[in-house]
Amino acid sequence: MESIHQNTDAPASATFLNLPEEKQQRVYQAALDEFSAHGFGSASSNRIARALGIAKGSLFQYFGNKERLFHYVFDRVAGQFAEPLRSVRDATRDEPLGQRIREALLTVSAFLEAHPEVYRLYTRMLFQESFPLRETLLSRVRSLSTKYWRSLVEDAKARGELRPDVDMEAAVFFLDALMDRFFQARTLPYMDTGFGLHDDARLDACIDALVSCIERGLIAPC
Amino acid sequence: MESIHQNTDAPASATFLNLPEEKQQRVYQAALDEFSAHGFGSASSNRIARALGIAKGSLFQYFGNKERLFHYVFDRVAGQFAEPLRSVRDATRDEPLGQRIREALLTVSAFLEAHPEVYRLYTRMLFQESFPLRETLLSRVRSLSTKYWRSLVEDAKARGELRPDVDMEAAVFFLDALMDRFFQARTLPYMDTGFGLHDDARLDACIDALVSCIERGLIAPC
Amino acid sequence: MESIHQNTDAPASATFLNLPEEKQQRVYQAALDEFSAHGFGSASSNRIARALGIAKGSLFQYFGNKERLFHYVFDRVAGQFAEPLRSVRDATRDEPLGQRIREALLTVSAFLEAHPEVYRLYTRMLFQESFPLRETLLSRVRSLSTKYWRSLVEDAKARGELRPDVDMEAAVFFLDALMDRFFQARTLPYMDTGFGLHDDARLDACIDALVSCIERGLIAPC
Amino acid sequence: MESIHQNTDAPASATFLNLPEEKQQRVYQAALDEFSAHGFGSASSNRIARALGIAKGSLFQYFGNKERLFHYVFDRVAGQFAEPLRSVRDATRDEPLGQRIREALLTVSAFLEAHPEVYRLYTRMLFQESFPLRETLLSRVRSLSTKYWRSLVEDAKARGELRPDVDMEAAVFFLDALMDRFFQARTLPYMDTGFGLHDDARLDACIDALVSCIERGLIAPC
DNA sequence: TATGAATGAGCCTTCATTCAT
DNA sequence: CATGAATGAAGGCTCATTCAT
Numbered sequence: 001m002e003s004i005h006q007n008t009d010a011p012a013s014a015t016f017l018n019l020p021e022e023k024q025q026r027v028y029q030a031a032l033d034e035f036s037a038h039g040f041g042s043a044s045s046n047r048i049a050r051a052l053g054i055a056k057g058s059l060f061q062y063f064g065n066k067e068r069l070f071h072y073v074f075d076r077v078a079g080q081f082a083e084p085l086r087s088v089r090d091a092t093r094d095e096p097l098g099q100r101i102r103e104a105l106l107t108v109s110a111f112l113e114a115h116p117e118v119y120r121l122y123t124r125m126l127f128q129e130s131f132p133l134r135e136t137l138l139s140r141v142r143s144l145s146t147k148y149w150r151s152l153v154e155d156a157k158a159r160g161e162l163r164p165d166v167d168m169e170a171a172v173f174f175l176d177a178l179m180d181r182f183f184q185a186r187t188l189p190y191m192d193t194g195f196g197l198h199d200d201a202r203l204d205a206c207i208d209a210l211v212s213c214i215e216r217g218l219i220a221p222c
Numbered sequence: 223m224e225s226i227h228q229n230t231d232a233p234a235s236a237t238f239l240n241l242p243e244e245k246q247q248r249v250y251q252a253a254l255d256e257f258s259a260h261g262f263g264s265a266s267s268n269r270i271a272r273a274l275g276i277a278k279g280s281l282f283q284y285f286g287n288k289e290r291l292f293h294y295v296f297d298r299v300a301g302q303f304a305e306p307l308r309s310v311r312d313a314t315r316d317e318p319l320g321q322r323i324r325e326a327l328l329t330v331s332a333f334l335e336a337h338p339e340v341y342r343l344y345t346r347m348l349f350q351e352s353f354p355l356r357e358t359l360l361s362r363v364r365s366l367s368t369k370y371w372r373s374l375v376e377d378a379k380a381r382g383e384l385r386p387d388v389d390m391e392a393a394v395f396f397l398d399a400l401m402d403r404f405f406q407a408r409t410l411p412y413m414d415t416g417f418g419l420h421d422d423a424r425l426d427a428c429i430d431a432l433v434s435c436i437e438r439g440l441i442a443p444c
Numbered sequence: 445m446e447s448i449h450q451n452t453d454a455p456a457s458a459t460f461l462n463l464p465e466e467k468q469q470r471v472y473q474a475a476l477d478e479f480s481a482h483g484f485g486s487a488s489s490n491r492i493a494r495a496l497g498i499a500k501g502s503l504f505q506y507f508g509n510k511e512r513l514f515h516y517v518f519d520r521v522a523g524q525f526a527e528p529l530r531s532v533r534d535a536t537r538d539e540p541l542g543q544r545i546r547e548a549l550l551t552v553s554a555f556l557e558a559h560p561e562v563y564r565l566y567t568r569m570l571f572q573e574s575f576p577l578r579e580t581l582l583s584r585v586r587s588l589s590t591k592y593w594r595s596l597v598e599d600a601k602a603r604g605e606l607r608p609d610v611d612m613e614a615a616v617f618f619l620d621a622l623m624d625r626f627f628q629a630r631t632l633p634y635m636d637t638g639f640g641l642h643d644d645a646r647l648d649a650c651i652d653a654l655v656s657c658i659e660r661g662l663i664a665p666c
Numbered sequence: 667m668e669s670i671h672q673n674t675d676a677p678a679s680a681t682f683l684n685l686p687e688e689k690q691q692r693v694y695q696a697a698l699d700e701f702s703a704h705g706f707g708s709a710s711s712n713r714i715a716r717a718l719g720i721a722k723g724s725l726f727q728y729f730g731n732k733e734r735l736f737h738y739v740f741d742r743v744a745g746q747f748a749e750p751l752r753s754v755r756d757a758t759r760d761e762p763l764g765q766r767i768r769e770a771l772l773t774v775s776a777f778l779e780a781h782p783e784v785y786r787l788y789t790r791m792l793f794q795e796s797f798p799l800r801e802t803l804l805s806r807v808r809s810l811s812t813k814y815w816r817s818l819v820e821d822a823k824a825r826g827e828l829r830p831d832v833d834m835e836a837a838v839f840f841l842d843a844l845m846d847r848f849f850q851a852r853t854l855p856y857m858d859t860g861f862g863l864h865d866d867a868r869l870d871a872c873i874d875a876l877v878s879c880i881e882r883g884l885i886a887p888c
Numbered sequence: 889t890a891t892g893a894a895t896g897a898g899c900c901t902t903c904a905t906t907c908a909t
Numbered sequence: 910c911a912t913g914a915a916t917g918a919a920g921g922c923t924c925a926t927t928c929a930t
Contacts, residue, residue, distance in 0.1 A: 015893065039350065042263035045921065055895045060922060062893095097441065120349075126413075127345040128261070139412045146415040156440075163442045170431035171440055173407070173417035174400065181399030190361045191348075193368040195395035209392035217439030218378075218393055219319065220385045237910070267904060277912045282905065459889070483794065485708035489925060499891045504926065541885065567793040570857075571786075572705065583856045590859040600884075607886045614875035615884055617851070617861035618844065625843030634805050635792075637812040639839035653836035661883030662822075662837055663763065664829045681914065711900065721916045726901060728914095 011072035016062035027052060027062065031073045036121035040070055040131035067132040074125070074137050077118050081141060084111045085148050097156040098215050104148075105179070105207050109186055119187055149175040178214060233294035238284035249274060249284070253295045258343035262292055262353035289355075296347070296359045299340050303363060306333040307370045319378040320433050326370075327401070327429050331408055341409060371397040400436060455516035460506035471496060471506070475517045480565035484514055484575035511577075518569070518581045521562050525585060528555040529592045541600040542655050548592075549623070549651050553630055563631055593619040622658060677738035682728035693718060693728065697739045702787035706736055706797035733798040740791070740803050743784050747807060750777040751814045763822040764881050770814075771845070771873050775852055785853055815841040844880060 016024065030051045034043045045066050049056045063069035088107040092100045112119045122141060125131065153171045156162050162171070185192040196202045238246065252274045256265045267288050271278040285291040310329040314322045334341045344363060347353065375393045378384050384393070407414035418424045460468065474495045478487045489510050493500040507513035532551040536544045556563045566585060569575065597615045600606050606615070629636040640646045682690065696717045700709045711732050715722045729735035754773040758766045778785045788807060791797065819837045822828050828837070851858035862868045 019893085038263065039261065041260065044919080046919075056921090057896070057923080058894060064922095066921065123349040126410075127342075127349050135412070142412050142415070149415075153440075161442065162440060163438065166435065166440055167431035169415075169417045170428070170435055173403075173415050173419075174432065174435045174440070176415050177403035178396065178399050180403060181395075185395070188348075190357070190364050193364070193371075193391075193395050193398050195391045197395075206392065209389035210396065213388065213392055213396045213439065215439045215441040216385065216443070217435065217437045218375075218384055218388055218396070219437040220383065221438070221443060266902080268902075278904090279906085279912055279914095280910090283911070288904065481796075482707070483705065485704065488923080490923075500925090501891055501893095501927080502889085505890070510925065564793075570854075571789040571793050579856070586856050586859070593859075597884075605886065606884055607882065610879065610884055611875035613859075613861045614872065614879055617847075617859050617863070618876065618879045618884070620859050621844050621847030622840065624847060625839075629839070632792075634801070634808050637808070637815075637835075637839050637842050639835045641839075650836070653833035654840065657832065657836055657840045657883065659883045659885040660829065660887075661879065661881045662819075662828060662832055662840070663881040664827065665882070665887065685914085710898080712898075722900090723902080723917070724915060727916095730901095732900065 011063060011068040011075065013062055013064065019062075027059075028073060028076060031069055032077065032117050032121060035070060035073055036117040036124060039124050039128050040066075041128075043070075045069070070131070071133060071137070074121070074133075077121055078137070078141050078144070080115065080118055081122070082144055084108055085144060089148060089151060093155075096159075097152060097161050098211050100152055101175070101179075101211055101214060102207055104152075105182060105210075108179075108183060109203070112183055112186060116187065119183060123184060123187070145176055145179070146172060149179070175214070178210070182210070233285060233290040233297065235284055235286065241284075249276075249281075250295060250298055253291055254299065254339050254343060257292060257295055258339040258346060261346050261350050262288075263350075265292075267291070292353065293355055293359070296343070296355075299343055300359070300363050300366070302337065302340055303344070304366055306330055307366060311370060311373060315377075318381075319374060319383050320437050322374055323397070323401075323433055323436060324429055326374075327404060330401075330405060331425070334405060334408060338409070341405065345406065345409070367398055367401070368394060371401070397436070400432070404432070455507060455512040455519065457506055457508065463506075471498075471503075472517060472520055475513055476521065476561050476565060479514060479517055480561040480568065483568050483572055484510075485572075487514075489513070514575065515577055515581070518565070518577075521565055522581070522585050522588070524559065524562055525566070526588055528552055529588060533592060533595060537599075540603075541596060541605050542659050544596055544599075545619070545623075545655055545658060546651055548596075549626060552623075552627060553647070556627055556630060560631065563627065567628065567631070589620055589623070590616060593623070619658070622654070626654070677729060677734040677741065679728055679730065685728075693725075694739060694742060697735055698743065698783050698787060701736060701739055702783040702790060705790050705794050706732075707794075709736075711735070736797070737799060737803070740787070740799075743787055744803070744807050744810070746781065746784055747788070748810055750774055751810060755814060755817060759821075762825075763818060763827050764877050766818055767841070767845075767877055767880060768873055770818075771848060771876075774845075774849060775869070778849055778852060782853065785849060789850065789853070811842055811845070812838060815845070841880070844876070848876070 016027070019027075030048050034048045034051070038044070043066070045059055046056060048069075049059050059069065063072060084107050085104075088104050089100075092103050095103070125134070125138060128134075150168075150172045153162070153168060153175065157168065181191065182197065185195065185197040189198050192198050195206060197206050238249070241249075252270050256270045256273070260266070265288070267281055268278060270291075271281050281291065285294060306329050307326075310326050311322075314325050317325070347356075347360060350356075371394045372390075375384070375390060375397065379390065403413065404419065407417065407419040411420050414420050417428060419428050460471070463471075474492050478492045478495070482488070487510070489503055490500060492513075493503050503513065507516060528551050529548075532548050533544075536547050539547070569578070569582060572578075593616045594612075597606070597612060597619065601612065625635065626641065629639065629641040633642050636642050639650060641650050682693070685693075696714050700714045700717070704710070709732070711725055712722060714735075715725050725735065729738060750773050751770075754770050755766075758769050761769070791800070791804060794800075816834075816838045819828070819834060819841065823834065847857065848863065851861065851863040855864050858864050861872060863872050
């Protein structure tokens with residue numbers, strides 16, 4: 001039920017929500033670009049307005065202040081993350097763990113390529129000491145990913161694919177860590193340690209090698 | 223011979239280098255604190271000078287500008303990272319891979335606990351889009367870590383510990399990714415997916431579980 | 445006949461005057477609250493509109509600009525002042541001067557208590573250097589009070605109550621000054637010099653003591 | 667004992683205090699002019715800087731923020747008030763009450779004529795609802811005046827000049843009220859009810875008439 | 889007629905940097 | 910060489926006012 005009173009938690013004002021969808025989209029994109037390029041503290045409302053060709057004051061009419069504008073952008077970003085994860089999970093429900101990981105990597109890779117600023121904003125925020133609502137916003141995104149890997153691991157366990165002595169929480173952490181870094185390496189060349197992930201031609205081979213490490217580890221069985 | 227032109231490669235001026243070691247150290251620490259707390263763009267030279275109780279002008283006499291001050295700080299930080307890695311590598315030369323990983327995790331954990339700002343600065347910079355000399359500075363640090371894991375993997379391979387079909391570069395990437403995230407989880411609670419790494423009491427158990435994943439992977443051998 | 449040019453003498457537009465009485469009253473009250481709380485310069489049309497839940501544009505349609513809105517409010521305020529003064533003057537017509545003063549103090553005290561923003565707006569404007577129509581508006585209010593005391597003094601003179609050598613204008617000034625301060629002290633605690641006027645329990649005693657000073661002065665007759 | 671640490675209560679920074687006395691004076695005067703003309707909220711730091719022909723930033727280097735600049739100005743103003751009151755009290759110690767009042771009025775009149783902005787600032791602040799440190803600052807000034815009149819009244823009582831039944835606190839309030847309004851009328855024409863106080867030629871006559879009201883009251887002795 | 893999006897001037901404040909002393 | 914006063918650009922934000930719908 002919609003309340004008559006303004007929801008003060010809602011980052012965007014009614015004024016903004018009444019704008020034509022297309023203008024909302026432009027504002028969102030300009031703000032996302034700015035925040036993903038400069039972080040929260042160094043982002044400039046002035047620059048955003050200039051890039052949009054609108055008056056400074058309008059931005060503040062839409063969002064009240066920089067913090068709420070950021071909040072709005074981050075909310076939409078978090079929403080965009082959820083989509084591809086959900087779809088790939090459902091689409092691969094009946095496949096073995098290794099294959100599910102493979103497909104997740106490919107799906108999310110494609111998403112990141114299409115929305116590089118989205119991922120840049122996320123990683124940036126991860127290590128930005130202080131920005132508004134840090135805890136709330138980050139744990140929301142983190143839990144998306146954690147839940148995803150946990151569901152995969154549990155499915156695998158239920159099907160008896162897992163080594164019986166494997167610690168479930170360790171496995172979730174292990175997958176989350178590898179995937180996170182996989183995406184970082186796809187986005188930032190120097191995170192790639194010479195592996196070659198950023199080279200699209202080698203992507204499949206890299207994924208195979210990595211999944212092999214995940215599946216069977218590094219050490220020779222005696 | 224001193225050139226009339228500022229040597230852009232040397233962040234610190236002769237003036238600064240002639241200062242008593244102890245004052246250099248204080249300046250370094252104050253700047254590190256500021257940069258690690260606020261990043262590059264939002265760090266304030268004013269605040270650094272105020273914290274040190276010296277004139278703002280002095281900072282600029284020492285380093286010319288904020289960028290070179292940052293450069294100087296990051297250089298020293300990178301140096302500090304190298305130390306514990308080198309020492310733990312040498313100290314564990316003859317042990318099996320799993321054990322070497324275990325000890326690396328413990329050693330670096332201890333280092334991070336002692337120098338939280340050092341690690342904070344590093345992670346911050348990792349994802350800060352634009353700061354001076356980004357490429358140069360980051361690849362220097364990254365390669366420290368990469369080299370470390372590569373040497374471990376190569377030693378293990380030479381000793382026949384590794385699964386014979388394992389891709390060496392994949393293994394390096396794999397270890398680098400896990401370790402990086404391990405340290406992040408130790409520092410930032412919400413990076414720890416529920417695994418429990420930030421809880422000192424469970425640290426040993428967690429490390430064992432994680433190393434087990436690294437050694438033998440997730441999938442049951444048929 | 446409506447002129448094309450805005451009639452600068454009439455603060456409120458026909459549009460406003462055609463509004464239901466009750467809405468006019470709400471607008472007046474909201475504007476009075478804002479002006480009495482923030483003065484003219486720092487009052488915010490935005491805030492008034494927000495408090496009323498009407499569009500900012502409407503306020504400007506009603507009054508053209510902030511200045512005329514203020515003018516309108518002050519006009520009504522001045523009108524409200526006149527009422528209690530008139531009624532207490534008429535009601536005490538036949539009593540001696542001291543008693544008339546006593547009753548005036550009580551009547552106006554009651555009025556101020558009921559309409560604190562009215563008095564706050566007045567005192568505020570008294571010393572606000574620059575606001576539109578300052579001279580016009582203030583002299584209108586001032587003359588209300590002056591006329592009131594003059595009529596009291598003249599009545600007393602006609603009845604032979606006054607010291608024969610008393611300067612009439614001095615007496616008017618004298619009473620106006622005391623009364624003004626009396627009301628200030630009732631409203632603002634630190635205007636009360638320790639006398640105790642803001643303490644309702646002591647009000648009667650204070651008034652008696654003060655009226656005694658007014659009637660017979662401070663100095664012992666020789 | 668002077669502390670090494672900056673007294674954070676001190677409105678002016680060391681930077682400002684190190685300025686040549688003459689420049690400090692110019693800054694003080696410009697700020698006083700601005701605050702007395704516009705009050706606290708509507709005063710503009712920009713305007714002050716422009717009037718001084720200095721950079722905006724300098725003002726903030728001197729005082730940190732607008733509030734502390736205001737505080738500084740008000741402090742100096744309060745100090746200036748104290749001076750003439752003290753000197754006239756001491757100079758008239760042995761004279762009868764009426765004469766002491768007469769001389770106080772003349773002395774303070776002269777002071778106000780020389781420093782109109784000082785008095786304007788004071789009256790402005792009296793009725794300005796909200797400005798920083800309102801309570802502290804105003805009660806400091808108020809008590810100057812209250813103390814002055816109380817000492818006069820007590821001296822008169824001790825010498826047997828007073829009507830024996832006069833309430834001491836009422837007398838203090840009575841004098842404070844009359845004097846305050848006297849000065850207002852000297853400064854703001856429309857506070858002068860037609861008495862003529864703003865006309866320098868009539869000043870002496872007005873004072874005599876007013877002091878006569880104070881001494882013997884309005885009512886004929888029976 | 890009421891609306892409310894748009895505007896740009898102006899506000900307070902912080903900053904990196906310069907330079908005379 | 911250290912100092913710290915001076916600077917002006919830029920930042921976030923609020924405001925009165927306009928005008929198309």
